[in-house]
Amino acid sequence: MNQPVKVSEKVYWIGVNDRETALFENLWPLDKGVAYNSYLINDEKVALIDTVKINKMDTYFEKIQEILGENKEVDYLIVNHMEPDHSGAIKEAMHYFPNIKIVGNQKTLEMLEAFYGITDNFYLVKDGDVLDLGEHKLRFYLTPMVHWPETMMSYDETDKILFSMDAFGGFGSLDGGVFDDEVNLEFYEDEIRRYFSNIVGKFSMMVQNALKKLQGLDISIVAPTHGPVWRENPQHIISLYDKWSRYEAEEGVVIVYGSMYGNTERMADFIARKLSEKGITNIRLYDASKTHVSYIISDMWRFKGVILGSCAYNSGLFPSMQTVINKIENSALKNRVLGIFGNYSWSGGGVVNLEAFADKMKWERVGESVEAKSSPKAEDFKKCVNIAEEMVKKLKA
Ligand SMILES: Cc1cc2nc3c(=O)[nH]c(=O)nc-3n(C[C@H](O)[C@H](O)[C@H](O)COP(=O)(O)O)c2cc1C
Numbered sequence: 001m002n003q004p005v006k007v008s009e010k011v012y013w014i015g016v017n018d019r020e021t022a023l024f025e026n027l028w029p030l031d032k033g034v035a036y037n038s039y040l041i042n043d044e045k046v047a048l049i050d051t052v053k054i055n056k057m058d059t060y061f062e063k064i065q066e067i068l069g070e071n072k073e074v075d076y077l078i079v080n081h082m083e084p085d086h087s088g089a090i091k092e093a094m095h096y097f098p099n100i101k102i103v104g105n106q107k108t109l110e111m112l113e114a115f116y117g118i119t120d121n122f123y124l125v126k127d128g129d130v131l132d133l134g135e136h137k138l139r140f141y142l143t144p145m146v147h148w149p150e151t152m153m154s155y156d157e158t159d160k161i162l163f164s165m166d167a168f169g170g171f172g173s174l175d176g177g178v179f180d181d182e183v184n185l186e187f188y189e190d191e192i193r194r195y196f197s198n199i200v201g202k203f204s205m206m207v208q209n210a211l212k213k214l215q216g217l218d219i220s221i222v223a224p225t226h227g228p229v230w231r232e233n234p235q236h237i238i239s240l241y242d243k244w245s246r247y248e249a250e251e252g253v254v255i256v257y258g259s260m261y262g263n264t265e266r267m268a269d270f271i272a273r274k275l276s277e278k279g280i281t282n283i284r285l286y287d288a289s290k291t292h293v294s295y296i297i298s299d300m301w302r303f304k305g306v307i308l309g310s311c312a313y314n315s316g317l318f319p320s321m322q323t324v325i326n327k328i329e330n331s332a333l334k335n336r337v338l339g340i341f342g343n344y345s346w347s348g349g350g351v352v353n354l355e356a357f358a359d360k361m362k363w364e365r366v367g368e369s370v371e372a373k374s375s376p377k378a379e380d381f382k383k384c385v386n387i388a389e390e391m392v393k394k395l396k397a
Contacts, residue, residue: 004040004063005178007221008159010136012040013229014063016056017173024085024171028198028294032191033173036085037225039163040074041156042067044134047076047103049154049163050225051089060089061096073097076123076131078138079104080165081151082111086225091116103131105142107150130157143167143210147200153214160220167210168237169226170195181232188228189240190298195226196244197301198294202331207245211238244301247335251395252282252303256296257341258289258310258318258350264343267376267384268309271341274388280305280395288320293327300333305391306363307339310350317353325357336361337394339387340369343376366390 005013015037024030036052038060046068052060064074074097079087082104090112094100101123102112112118125131127142136158143151146167154163170192177183200207222230222237230237253275259265265287272285284299300306310321317325338358342350351371358365367387372380 004067007039007161007223007229007231010042011156011159011161012042012067013178013223014038014040014060014067015174015178016052016060017175018053018056019173020055025199028171028194029292030171032171032187034171035174035226037169037223037227037229038086039223040064040067041133041136042072043136045075045132046072047078047131047133047136047138048074048093049078050080050086050165051077051093053085054088054092057089057092061092074100076101076103076133078154078163079108079112080154080163081148081225082108082115083148083166084115086165087115090118094118094121105140105150105152107144108152111150141210141213143206143213145203145206146210147203147206153210155217155219160218162214162217162219162222162234164222164224166200166225167207168192168222168230168241169224172227174228178229179232180228180230180236183228185228192227192237192240193244193301194294194298196241197298197331198327201244201301201333204245204247207241211242211245247333249304249336250282250302251280252284253280253305253307253391253395254296254299254303255283255285255307255309256288256321256324257286257308258313258321259287259343260311260318263372263375264309264311264341264350267341267343267370267372267380268307270376270381271307271339271384271388274385275392278388278392280392288318288324293323296324297327297331297333300328300336304337305339305395306336307341307387307391308354308357309341309343310354311342312344312347312349315347315349317350321350325354329357329360336363337366337391338363339366339391341384341387342369342371343374344371345374364394366394
């Protein structure tokens with residue numbers, strides 16, 4: 001999309017879509033692309049709010065010039081977040097608008113120098129400071145570690161727009177629709193949760209601190225740097241963030257397994273069927289070697305039950321399961337209920353490592369771990385039934 005889109009009388013969305021990059025942060029699949037949202041406030045003084053990734057700059061400055069006309073320039077560039085997918089065009093912005101002032105906090109300043117060697121034309125703001133643009137007044141809220149040290153949000157007190165940087169944003173390009181009332185929210189909510197769980201979730205406590213700081217603010221529009229702009233129901237996305245960062249979950253079970261020859265997979269299928277017979281409708285069953293871990297973590301952030309299975313592999317976990325375990329540990333997901341199963345043929349390695357993981361995570365356990373020797377037998381399936389039954393009891397309690 002090349003056209004600027006009006007967010008309010010003087011505020012414009014001037015974001016760009018990226019459908020070329022395969023992996024966000026060179027890690028997270030972008031099957032449906034991503035949008036880098038940037039905003040322009042065309043007041044007496046002109047403010048640009050965050051920029052876009054450098055590979056997507058071709059029409060960006062044209063859009064700005066189109067809004068401003070020939071005789072106006074950008075006065076301020078508000079840098080809410082220094083991650084290069086938003087700060088990438090800062091140097092070009094300084095080149096394009098030589099009088100521009102870069103607005104950020106002390107940590108922004110340090111990063112500007114470290115990333116781009118920029119030390120001049122900086123306008124330092126502290127928590128609660130206000131920048132007067134004429135009709136519009138921007139108040140700055142420092143929200144450290146959501147999910148970088150310098151992260152902050154800018155609140156337009158006139159139109160009640162919260163420019164929230166990466167918070168409340170997600171994957172998925174904006175294919176025509178820009179606002180929450182213009183798009184299929186089911187898709188974007190999934191992609192926002194995948195973004196949250198993989199990138200921001202580790203900093204859930206800082207998200208809670210930020211939400212507390214924003215409490216009481218009259219917010220009409222939430223304008224993040226990725227994903228849709230929330231103008232119809234901004235409280236909806238705020239409440240989802242609140243729920244996820246408190247580790248609240250829905251009834252449902254995510255089963256993930258690593259299997260080479262199908263024995264562990266048979267146990268996973270069996271457990272899934274037992275869960276279904278007991279009335280669980282939200283069951284997600286993943287082969288860890290097929291589905292990218294980012295989708296698996298996203299579902300674990302959504303559902304209360306987690307059941308992990310691995311065959312033994314060179315005295316350890318099956319490698320794709322090791323990836324899943326590492327990611328969960330790194331994300332520090334809390335308050336889940338866990339069942340464990342696995343398979344071996346001589347001295348094991350899968351279940352013992354899943355047990356060690358369980359000890360670290362301190363999640364509530366269900367049933368006795370089951371480790372079948374090669375093809376699972378009747379007594380193994382009995383233990384699988386027990387895991388499923390105990391899980392359902394916990395979920396329905
Ligand atoms: C490369 C490789 C390494 C393995 N390492 C172990 C091991 O360290 N300990 C063990 O008990 N079994 C080991 N096994 C055997 C498998 O874990 C076992 O056959 C299991 O039943 C496979 O489950 P699956 O059918 O779900 O793949 C290994 C198998 C392969 C192919």
